[in-house]
Amino acid sequence: MPEAREVELMQEAAGRPPVLGRGQTYASVSDHISAIVLRRPVGIFWLALFAGAGFLFAILQYAIAYLLMEGVGIWGVNIPIAWGFAIINFVWWIGIGHAGTLISAILYLLKQSWRSSINRFAEAMTLFAVMCAGLFPLLHLGRPWLFYWLIPYPNTMTMWPNFRSPLVWDVFAVSTYFTVSLLFWYQAVVPDVATLRDHATNRLVKKIYGLLAMGWRNSARHWKRFESGYLLLAALATPLVLSVHTVVSFDFSVADMPGWHESIYPPYFVSGAIYSGFATVLILAIPLRKFFGLEQLVTERHLDNCGQFMLATGLLVTYTYLAEDFFSWYGNDPYGAWWNWNRAHGAYRIVWYLDLIMVCLIPLLLWIPKVRKKPLFLFIVSLDIVMGMWIERVMIVIITLNSPHMPSSYGLYIPTRWDWAVLVGTIGLFTVCFLLFVRLIPMIPIFEMRKLVHEIEVPHT
Amino acid sequence: MKALWGLLAEFDSPKALLRAARLAYREGYRKMDAYSPFPIPELAETIGLRRDGVPLLTLLGGLIGGGGAYILQYWINVIGFPLNVGGRPLHSWPSFIPVTFEMTVLFASFGAFFGMWALNRLPAVYHPLFNSETFAGASRNRFFLCIETVDPLFELDGTREFLMDLNARLVEEVPNE
Numbered sequence: 257m258p259e260a261r262e263v264e265l266m267q268e269a270a271g272r273p274p275v276l277g278r279g280q281t282y283a284s285v286s287d288h289i290s291a292i293v294l295r296r297p298v299g300i301f302w303l304a305l306f307a308g309a310g311f312l313f314a315i316l317q318y319a320i321a322y323l324l325m326e327g328v329g330i331w332g333v334n335i336p337i338a339w340g341f342a343i344i345n346f347v348w349w350i351g352i353g354h355a356g357t358l359i360s361a362i363l364y365l366l367k368q369s370w371r372s373s374i375n376r377f378a379e380a381m382t383l384f385a386v387m388c389a390g391l392f393p394l395l396h397l398g399r400p401w402l403f404y405w406l407i408p409y410p411n412t413m414t415m416w417p418n419f420r421s422p423l424v425w426d427v428f429a430v431s432t433y434f435t436v437s438l439l440f441w442y443q444a445v446v447p448d449v450a451t452l453r454d455h456a457t458n459r460l461v462k463k464i465y466g467l468l469a470m471g472w473r474n475s476a477r478h479w480k481r482f483e484s485g486y487l488l489l490a491a492l493a494t495p496l497v498l499s500v501h502t503v504v505s506f507d508f509s510v511a512d513m514p515g516w517h518e519s520i521y522p523p524y525f526v527s528g529a530i531y532s533g534f535a536t537v538l539i540l541a542i543p544l545r546k547f548f549g550l551e552q553l554v555t556e557r558h559l560d561n562c563g564q565f566m567l568a569t570g571l572l573v574t575y576t577y578l579a580e581d582f583f584s585w586y587g588n589d590p591y592g593a594w595w596n597w598n599r600a601h602g603a604y605r606i607v608w609y610l611d612l613i614m615v616c617l618i619p620l621l622l623w624i625p626k627v628r629k630k631p632l633f634l635f636i637v638s639l640d641i642v643m644g645m646w647i648e649r650v651m652i653v654i655i656t657l658n659s660p661h662m663p664s665s666y667g668l669y670i671p672t673r674w675d676w677a678v679l680v681g682t683i684g685l686f687t688v689c690f691l692l693f694v695r696l697i698p699m700i701p702i703f704e705m706r707k708l709v710h711e712i713e714v715p716h717t
Numbered sequence: 718m719k720a721l722w723g724l725l726a727e728f729d730s731p732k733a734l735l736r737a738a739r740l741a742y743r744e745g746y747r748k749m750d751a752y753s754p755f756p757i758p759e760l761a762e763t764i765g766l767r768r769d770g771v772p773l774l775t776l777l778g779g780l781i782g783g784g785g786a787y788i789l790q791y792w793i794n795v796i797g798f799p800l801n802v803g804g805r806p807l808h809s810w811p812s813f814i815p816v817t818f819e820m821t822v823l824f825a826s827f828g829a830f831f832g833m834w835a836l837n838r839l840p841a842v843y844h845p846l847f848n849s850e851t852f853a854g855a856s857r858n859r860f861f862l863c864i865e866t867v868d869p870l871f872e873l874d875g876t877r878e879f880l881m882d883l884n885a886r887l888v889e890e891v892p893n894e
Contacts, residue, residue, distance in 0.1 A: 282754055282858035408789060416798040419790045420805065425815040432819040439830040447856070451754075454853035470840030473847070474855040476738075476751035478837045480761035484771040485833035489826055492775075496822045503815055706858075707755040710731060 263369075264712050273560070273629075275370040276705075276712055277552025285553070285705040289698045290455045292548050298695070301547065306691050312684020319677035320395065328398055330674045337657040337669035342396035344649040345679055347504055348532070349389035349686075350430065351525070351645060354497055355533025356382025357437050360444075361493035364486075369711065370561060372704040373553045377544065377694070378537050379441040384689040385536070386434045388682040393426070395678070422506040429503035436496055440489045443482070446472050447703045501525040508652065514595035515656040520579055527572035531615075532645035534565045535638040540690065542635045544699065553700055556629050563628035566641060570619040573648075577616065591661055598659040599651070603668060607651045614644025722845035722893045723749075723865035724876055725852065726885035731757050734860035737883040738763040741862060744879065748868035752852070752861040771833050778828025783821035787813060849891050863891065 268274060323330060333340035356378040363371040394400045406427045408417055417424045450469035456462040472478070502522040509521035518524075538559065545554040584596040599608045618640050627633045654669055693699065728734045731753060738751050742764055751760050761769075790813040794800070799807050834840070846852050846863065855861055862885075864876055873890075880888045 286754070286857045408793060414798070416793040418800065418802065419794060419816060420802050420809060420812040422815075425819075428816045428819040432823040435823060436826045439826055443830060443833070451856040454856045466842055470834070471842045471844060472839065473844055473852075474752045474754060475837075476753065476757070476760040476764060477766045478839070479753070479756040480766055481769045481771050481833045481836050483756050484769050485775075485829045488772060488775045488829040492822050492826050492829070496819075499815070499818060499822075503819075506815070703755045703856075710755060710757075 273556035275557050280709050282706045286702055289700050289702045290452055294456055309684045309687035312680050313688050315677050316681020316685055319674055319681055332669055332671045332675055336665045336667045339653050341671055341675040342392045344653050346389050346392035347649045348646045349385045351529035351532045352536045353382040353385035354529035355537050357493050357497045361490040364490045372708050373700050374558055376701045377699045380693045382437050384686045388686050422510045425503045429500045433500045436493055444701055448698045451702050498526055501529045513656050514591040524576040527569045531569035532642050534562050535641035538562050538638040542631045559634055560628045563622050567622040574616045595659050599655050604655050611647045611651050614640050615648055719866045721866050722891040723863045725861055725863045725889045725891050726880040727887040728860040737862050745870050746864050746868055748865040750863055752855040754856055770836050774828040774832030775825050779821045779825030782824025783817050786817045786820035845893050
C-alpha cells in the first residue's frame with residue numbers, strides 16, 4: 257500500500273521518529289516477537305515482580321475473604337458517604353480500561369498504522385483493568401453472592417430488575433464491554449498463536465498453542481472474513497467504549513446531588529478515562545520495550561503520540577473543571593455554589609488541590625517535545641496522571657457526598673486499612689495477569705507487524 | 718478419499734502470489750486457496766470469494782439483540798412487573814435505551830465473531846496442509862497457493878507444470894493423511 261509509505265516519508269521529512277525501526281523483515285518481526293514467548297528464559301526480574309504482585313494479590317484474597325465474613329462494615333463507608341473507595345476504584349479502573357479499546361478500535365477505523373505495535377497489550381490491559389473494576393461494585397453490594405439478581409431472569413420471587421436505574425445499565429454496559437473487548441482481543445490473538453504453534457519446537461507447547469489457534473492456517477478466504485469481522489468489531493467497539501463511561505457517569509449525574517447532577521458528566525468521564533488509560537499504556541510500554549528490547553517496534557513515535565493524546569485529553573478534563581466552576585456560579589443554585597466552595601475550602605480541600613496540581617498542571621509539561629520523547633520523563637508524568645486521576649475520583653465521590661443538600665447529612669469518610677487492602681490488592685491482581693500475559697501471548701501482534709513491514713518497508717524476504 | 722490433498726506452490730512475495738492466484742483463476746481453477754502471513758487485500762477476490770457473509774450475520778445479531786432487549790424491557794415494565802418509579806409512565810422508553818444499545822452491540826459482536834469462525838469452518842485443528850513441511854512458513858515469510866485435487870481441472874503433472882511456470886520456488890505434493 258503506497259499510502260502508508262508516503263505518510264511515513266512525510267513524517268520522516270518532518271523529523272519525527274519512524275513508526276518501525278530500519279531493516280525489519282517479515283521473518284525478523286516474526287522471530288523477534290515469538291522468541292519472547294517461546295525461547296526467552298524467565299528472568300530474575302520477572303520472577304521478582306511476579307512474587308511482589310502475587311503478594312499483593314494474596315492481600316486481595318485475604319481482604320475479600322474477611323469482607324465476606326464481616327460485611328462492608330470493615331470499610332470506612334457509612335451514611336452519608338456510602339460509596340467510598342469501592343466506587344472510586346471502580347471508576348478509576350474502568351477508566352484505565354478505556355485506552356485499550358480506543359487504541360485498537362478507533363485508531364483502527366482511522367487507519368493509524370502506528371497503533372499496531374501497542375494495541376495488543378493495550379487491549380490486554382483493558383481486559384485486566386475491567387476485571388479489577390468489576391470486582392468493586394460486586395463487593396460493594398453487601399451480599400455479593402446475590403449479584404445475579406441484577407440479571408433479568410424468570411424467578412420464583414416474580415421480581416425483575418428496575419431498568420430505570422443507571423446501576424442496572426451499568427451491569428449491562430460493563431459486562432458487554434468486557435465481553436466485546438475479549439472477543440476483539442482474542443480474534444487478533446488467533447493468527448499469532450498460530451505463528452507460535454508453527455515456531456514452537458516443544459511438542460506440548462505446540463499442542464497448547466495449536467488448540468488456542470483453532471486450526472488457523474492463514475488462508476486468504478479466512479483472512480477476508482477475519483478482516484471483515486475485525487472491522488465490524490472495531491466499528492461496534494467504538495460507540496461501545498464511549499457508552500461505557502457515559503453509563504458510569506449516569507450513576508452520578510442521574511442522582512440529584514450538587515456536583516453530580518450535571519449534563520457535562522458523560523464527556524467529562526470519557527475524556528478522563530482516555531487520559532488515565534493512555535497514561536497506563538505508557539507506564540506499561542516504557543519498561544516493556546526496554547526489558548524485552550522492543551525499541552525498534554515500539555518507537556519514540558509511539559511514545560510521542562501517546563503523550564500528545566494525554567495532553568489533549570488532559571486539557572479537556574481541565575476545561576470541564578472550569579466549566580463546572582462556571583456553572584456553579586452562573587446556575588445560581590445555592591447548593592451547587594456551596595458544593596463548589598466546599599471543594600476548595602472544606603475538609604477535603606487537599607484532595608481538590610492535589611487533583612489540580614496532578615491532573616491539570618504537571619501534565620502541561622507534555623507541551624515540551626523533549627518530555628514526550630524522553631521515556632523516563634514520560635513515565636514519571638504518566639504515573640502522576642494515573643495517581644491524579646484516582647484522586648480526581650476521590651474528589652468526585654467524596655466531596656459531593658460530604659456536602660449534600662441537608663446540613664444534617666454532612667459527614668466525613670476515612671478509609672480503613674481494608675479499603676486500602678482491596679485497592680493495592682487489585683493492583684496486584686492486574687500485575688499478575690499482565691505478567692502472565694507478556695510471557696504467554698505475543699504482546700505485539702505479529703501479523704499486523706508483518707503487514708506494517710509490507711506497507712512501509714520495501715519488501716524483501 | 719484421494720491420497721493427495723493438492724499441490725502446494727511456494728512464493729517469495731505477496732506480489733508473486735497475487736499474480737499466481739490471478740493466473741490460476743483465469744486458467745479455470747476454482748478449488749484452491751492462497752495462504753499468506755498477513756491479510757493481503759484483493760487476494761480472496763482474486764481466487765473467487767467476492768462477498769463474505771460476516772456483515773449480514775452481524776446485522777442479524779444486532780437486530781436480535783436490540784429488538785430482544787427492548788421487547789424484554791417493555792414486557793417487564795408494562796406487563797410482567799409494572800412498577801411506579803417516581804410517577805413515570807410504565808413505558809418510559811428513554812430509560813430503556815442504554816440497555817437496548819448495549820445488547821445491540823453485544824449480539825452484533827457475537828454475530829461478527831462467531832459468524833466469522835463458523836463461515837471459516839473453524840475450529841478444526843486438523844487439516845491436510847499441516848502435513849506439509851514447508852507450510853509453517855505461511856505464518857512467517859512465505860506465500861502459498863494450493864490447488865486441490867477435488868478441482869475438476871486438477872491433473873497431477875499438468876497442474877504441477879502450470880504452477881512451476883508461475884515462478885513458484887517449490888511445488889510440493891500434500892498428502893491427505
